[in-house]
Amino acid sequence: MNRLDFLKHLGLLSAGAAILPTNFSSIKQSPFTELRGGIGMFSMQGGTIGWYTTDGAIVVIDSQFPDPAHAFVEGISAFGTGPQKVLFNSHHHGDHTGGNLVFENDGYTIIAQKNVPALQRTAAQNSDNEANQAYAATTFENEFSFDAGDETINAKYYGPAHTKGDSVIWFENANIAHMGDLVFNRLYPFIDRNGGAMISGWINLLETVAAKANSETLFIFGHGKPEFGVTGSREDLLHKRDFLSHLLEYTQKGIDAGRSREEITSRTSFDEFPEHISPSNFLSLPRNLDVAWLELTNS
Ligand SMILES: [Zn+2]
Numbered sequence: 001m002n003r004l005d006f007l008k009h010l011g012l013l014s015a016g017a018a019i020l021p022t023n024f025s026s027i028k029q030s031p032f033t034e035l036r037g038g039i040g041m042f043s044m045q046g047g048t049i050g051w052y053t054t055d056g057a058i059v060v061i062d063s064q065f066p067d068p069a070h071a072f073v074e075g076i077s078a079f080g081t082g083p084q085k086v087l088f089n090s091h092h093h094g095d096h097t098g099g100n101l102v103f104e105n106d107g108y109t110i111i112a113q114k115n116v117p118a119l120q121r122t123a124a125q126n127s128d129n130e131a132n133q134a135y136a137a138t139t140f141e142n143e144f145s146f147d148a149g150d151e152t153i154n155a156k157y158y159g160p161a162h163t164k165g166d167s168v169i170w171f172e173n174a175n176i177a178h179m180g181d182l183v184f185n186r187l188y189p190f191i192d193r194n195g196g197a198m199i200s201g202w203i204n205l206l207e208t209v210a211a212k213a214n215s216e217t218l219f220i221f222g223h224g225k226p227e228f229g230v231t232g233s234r235e236d237l238l239h240k241r242d243f244l245s246h247l248l249e250y251t252q253k254g255i256d257a258g259r260s261r262e263e264i265t266s267r268t269s270f271d272e273f274p275e276h277i278s279p280s281n282f283l284s285l286p287r288n289l290d291v292a293w294l295e296l297t298n299s
Contacts, residue, residue, distance in 0.1 A: 031068070032075060035218060037174030038149065040079070041230065044068035046095030047222035048230045050178040052171060053080025054149025060108065061088045061169050061178045062096040062222075066132065069099025073106045084148065086111060088155055089136060090180025091166045092120035092195065094127070096222065100134035111144060112136035113157045115165035119195050158205040162189065164196025168209055177213070178220045182206065183240050185224030185232060186275045188283045191291040199244055199295055206241035210234040225277055243273050251292035265289040 034040040042049040046064035049072060053059075058080055063069050087103045089112040090096055097120055100110055117135040124130045138144075145154045152172040157165075162181045169178040181190065182205065191197045213219075213234040224230040254264035265286045269276070278284040293299070 030075075031071065032079070034079075035174075035176060035220075035231070037151070037171065037176070038080075039171050039174050039176050041220050042068075042072055042075075043230065044071060046098065047090070047093070047181060048178075048220055050169070050176075050220045051076060051079075052148070052151060052153070052174075054151065055080075056082065057084040057086070057148040058082055058108075059086045059088070059148055059151075059153055060103065061220075062090050062180070063087060063099030063103050064095060065098040066102055069102035072099070073102060082107060085109065086146075086148075086153075088112065088167065088169050088178075089116055089120075090169065090178060090222070091163045092116045092123060093163070093181065093190075093192070094123060094129075096180065098132070101132055104134040109138060110134060110136040111138045111140070111155070113155070113165045113167050114139040114141050115163075115196070119163060119165055123195075158208060159201045160196050160198040161202035161205045162197055163192045164198075166205075168205075174218075175214070175216050176218045176220065177209070179209075179222065179237075181222040182209075183219065183221040183224075183232070183236060184283070185221045185230065185236060185240075186228045186277065187223055187225055188276055188278050188285050188288050189240075189244075190283055191288060193291050193294055197291070199248055199292055203241050203244045203248075206237045206244070210237040210241070213237070225275070228275070243270075243276065246270060246272055247288055247292050248296065251289055251296055255293070255296060261290070261293050264293055 031042050031044045032040060038054055039052045045068045047062050049064060050061035058076060085108040087108040087110045120135060124133045143156050150173050154170045154172060155167040157167055166180055166182055217234055219232050221230045251264055267289060268285050
């Protein structure tokens with residue numbers, strides 16, 4: 001593995017607690033990428049940030065960690081400025097909310113699904129990191145919409161999936177949606193059972209969102225294997241749905257055949273999904289199978 005490949009490999013660890021170096025001396029590219037319609041993304045450390053700037057408003061999805069959040073709030077001024085500043089949290093995980101305090105101090109109003117603040121508080125208590133949190137001041141149960149510039153921004157909750165507080169945030173006019181961690185693009189996903197995850201709900205969500213999309217819809221993903229990246233199409237949503245369906249089917253077959261939890265969860269890859277990789281033990285097929293086993297046995 002050469003140095004660049006190794007650094008890319010390190011980048012895959014960002015879904016976990018791992019903290020990545022923020023300056024790769026061999027990579028001089030801007031963390032800001034423009035997509036279309038005033039919308040872009042920002043990748044530095046943690047779950048991909050989505051952003052939209054228009055006259056008088058900045059709308060951001062997710063806050064990574066404090067250092068990248070500082071780099072973001074400074075750098076975004078090249079693309080537009082407030083006074084209306086809104087930060088959505090796609091869900092509560094630390095690599096999506098860890099920079100919230102930086103955004104709040106910069107005048108952003110934080111919005112999230114109503115289950116997010118409590119999940120975030122519990123996670124912060126468990127990691128002894130409560131002092132560095134800022135929580136959504138505005139929450140919603142199922143849906144939250146507002147207009148800014150040419151855009152209608154719509155955040156929608158579809159029920160428990162990756163956690164019990166995931167939103168899909170749509171930019172209706174540009175036909176772009178931010179999926180948070182509902183797609184780990186060709187990575188074994190984190191399925192946060194303690195955070196209320198439900199694999200069956202996640203499968204339904206991906207099907208529903210893919211049906212709402214069309215062939216032009218561009219999706220932003222929280223994490224991805226470098227060759228596949230952190231943007232994609234509805235086909236990528238359906239591929240993840242197929243993986244999760246296979247995960248449940250494989251586990252159920254094992255249970256029906258009387259195999260033990262240890263036997264079922266010893267599998268490290270599926271022949272049907274050869275492109276999926278495991279960047280760490282934290283994101284691995286055995287971990288996914290164990291959550292499937294817990295879900296199917298109601299344990
Ligand atoms: Zn997550």
